[in-house]
Amino acid sequence: MDLAPVLSGFAVVFEPQNLLYCLIGVTLGMLVGVLPGLGPAATIAILLPITYGIEPAAAVILLAGIFYGAQYGGTITSVLLRLPGEASSVVTAIDGYQMARQGKAGSALGIAAIGSFIGGTASIILLTLVAPFVANFALEFGPAEYSVLALIGIFLVATLGNGTLIKSVAAGGVGLILATVGLDPIVGTARFTFGSDQLADGIDFVIVAMGLFGVGEILYNLEHRLRPQPAVLSFGRAIPTRLEWLRSRLAILRGSVVGFVLGVLPGGGATMSSLVAYAVEKRSAKDPSRFGKGAIEGVAGPESANNAAATSSFIPLLTLGIPANATMAVLFGALLLQGIPPGPQLIVDHPDVFWGVVNSMYVGNILLLLLSIPLIGVFVRLLRVRAAILAPLTVLITMIGVYSIRNNVFDMFLVVALGLVGYGMKKLGFEPGPFVLAFVLGELLESSFRRSMRLFGGDLTGFVERPVSAVLVAVFVLTVVIVPVLRAVRGRQAARAEREVVGV
Amino acid sequence: MKSPVWSRTTSRRRLLAGFAALAVLPVAACSGVQGGKDAAGGNYPTRAVQFTVPFAPGGSSDLISRAAAKAAEKPLGQSVVITNKPGANGAVGDKEVLASAADGYTVGLAVKSLFAITPLAVKDPTAIQVDNMEIVATLNQEDYVLVVNAASPYQTLEDLLKAPTIRYATAGVGTGAQLSQALLFKAANVKATDVPFDGGAPATTALLGNQVEALSASLAETMEQIKAGKLRPLAVFSEKRSTYLPEVPTAKEKGFDVVVDQRRFIIAPKGLPEDVSKALNDAFAEARKDAAYDKFLKDNYMERWEVSDEEARQHLKDAAKQYADLTAKFQLTFGSGK
């Protein structure tokens, strides 16, 4: 490939004003990422008018920085307060929050920052090398492929829990029911909306996550407020120990690859990538029972993956003109306003913008890493604030954040109701993780399956006739049917062998 | 950044706010207590105007609102503050706009499809009636274009209509994208299956990936792909040919009386004082002449739609009736249809 435009892209990045915009972008992104409810999409939309007057490359560098900066920030609240602000950081909340409770918040956030940096940087390198080829991969993914992918995801969700399998499945099932609230995606019939417009578009994911995780946890702790909270004695340093690093090293690499590949897929790519990364780590671990109790790989893998995915989700936008998620849709608008139409011609007509933006991400990721390490030290101190003060502040930020999603009070009532559900679930031994993730994937599964049925004229064999879909079906059968059966058989044999040994 | 001032002034709120201000905090200026009264004095506006966008940030409706609001600030002499309140194709936000005080401090964006197409799909007894609102200004018209993948053998609309079956992508149920294609294929008596996606972008992706044979979408969503030679336009669903695609025939020219478009306008609660109404009309009329606003429309391949309140109202009623008649004639069902 011709390296000249890539190198001249660096010249664009290192113009002082562009460096400054990059810094502003990632800092702002980190800030809105920390605040639950405020997403990068809304922030970018608010800032759009300000960018009219800035040069195109600078404007996009700024706005892109907000997007991937938010990915770094989102981890902080997931780990410290169990408030995942994005679907892709839900799995981080599982082991990350446990680590924080064990006094290892610094390590958790440190490894997340390092993992995010490596994942993001690896993804940019891959983007530079193979963007045009993988772009077409995104087009191979039609409704059939998404159906199978979502199905695999939902089965992975069931394995996430630490409680009994049946309760994980039940919680996931309820998440799937909740996902059907709103207008039917194919024929538009109102389902479970009870005649209210407020529910016509369904329930926003953030509300479900905030309710079940954040508010549910706070309500739960209130019940036993007279019982001393287990004191968090230390917070660790932001730099992980040698052992933690050794454990996470491979997780970061695997997560980066998973994230890059799945991030290219428009719609659900980032969420799936963090979920798949978690599942991969849990399955390849020597002792899977550590997961859910503060395993550092459970933070390192998914965090590397979601950051790699955030980066590779630029590929469809910049090379095909397809926005892969809500934030990319706003960036699409931003590019149009700058007179730089995103699409197949972008890289040819405006190489300075394309490579300027891509290369700015190297700088942005370095800046984020440098910002993160000292900030982690500041944020973990939050845990020193006693629960009686921290809880009301958390609940306040949650309520305001939830309001800001749609500027709608109705959503505040919803989050309180879901908080009570989360509290009840915890009392009765159900976990919120499977519920929330099934909620995200359920919508994808149902609508993709029904679209596929329309495309195939009602013929189920369509799923194995398309090459990519057939491969995914094979993966599904292998991971969900064959491997567990083999494991069960081997487990039984091992148990029998043990009994025989003991018997002798 | 300017601090937005909240201004849904109901008398009860004003009272509570005034009370609270006295009792609790040293209040610098209380938006609830101010305003309202001095509006009648003829010096409207004395504070910021709230502009509700009933769609999520970043879409065409949001962006045009921001462009128009920004351009209106100068003639209005006050800031215009955007609040996004999405839900149900704009019904959630617009109902709230219309329920607020008719003092000119609350306006909102509304779209034609909410009045002309949504009723075909969703039965809502509390739906906004065209006569129960004031149309402060009309903004734009956005045309739909029927496209196929450039690699497909279909060179003209006739070619496509000869296909044994057609699977077509739409941006969702109850959108102009869906209505235009459903009417066209029905009128042409072609066997066609509708595949709704979650918005225009995934629908476009499906056509690029050859998942479907055809797609109707707004120009903004498809023009770049058309220019890049990835998609081929076969017909536009406007009354006259689009200025952005002068080579492409209208469906009407091809003998199908299918005219579907999206239009956007600004509404306010009914019963605005006359001087307020005039001030708003004038401000947005001025805003439409703004150079940045003009550039916005061109960059997004939008046409201007600038007519009077009555004309706009009549257009909405006619379109609603026309679509209802056509769907009845072709026995099309949307939404709760079995």
Add this chain to the structure above:
Amino acid sequence: MTAEESATPGERAVVDGTPPVTELPEGEIPSGGPGHAVLAGVVPVLLGLVTMWLARDLGLGTLTDPGPGLWPMIVAVLVLLTGVGILLRARQARDTEAFTRGAVVVVIAAASLALYAFLFELVGFEIPTVLLLVLWLKFFGNESWRTTAVVSVVATAAAYALFITALGVPLPHLIAI
């Protein structure tokens, strides 16, 4: 728990250094008996049944031409079955916790949040925010009045500065700056 332990840095490093609240001796959270284990199964069963009933009216269609009600119906059956499964194992289940008298506080807390939401657009966010924080800090958290006053006022002002002034989020508010 000894006095030394209760004076961990975590307890000290609070804004104003009030003495730690007297706390009850640590007790195990009472495990839910068979009643709770049964409840954990009954809830999914009921939820499944209600959803099935509602989904039936939506129109099921067939697997290859699904109607709006089919997927909710499938999921509802799944939830129903898991509920039955949980009921069958209720006797052995040890993973529930009893609802204690503290649950009343949970209900009050949730009600306070609902009231907060109700007042939010009516009178702007400032006053409800201060009131909510006072309730939680003083009555749920047993903080001193001084801490309560400082934290609730400072936090409200900080929220104003952050959300309204810095980020331009259109929160309903009284005070215009």
